Amino acid sequence: MPLYEYSPSAGHCEQCAGKFEVFQRIADEKLTQCPKCGQPCERQISRVALGGKFSTSESAIKSSGFTRYQKAENGVYERTAGSGGPEILYRD
Structure with missing residues (x-):
């Protein structure tokens, strides 16, 4: 399951330290409220973590x-x- 990051729509929240992470299936609906404080929240675009051995060569990028x-x-x-x-x- 992917790990999604959310942050409050209003900016900062003392209870959730400005953002929180949730494991969700891809088919699950996006959260609309923070589970801790109830504020409206938005899902953030995050970097992808790649594990294992991989190459960033031009040929590896193209073939992938x-x-x-x-x-x-x-x-x-x-x-x-x-x-x-x-x-x-x-x-x-």
Whole structure:
């Protein structure tokens, strides 16, 4: 089961230290309230933790179906590995 991070919509909460984690199935509905304080909460996008041996070489990224982007300048990212997604991404 994935571990999801949530944080209060209003910002900070003394009871949940600004965020909390919950094990949930992918099919489960997102939480809408903190189980400790009852404040409205939002699920956060977090980094993925990869275990074991893995490679970030261009060929490994491409063969795994991933795409890597590198910052070219402020707000502009260029695709450096993989074939999915646009060649250039612009931060809004």
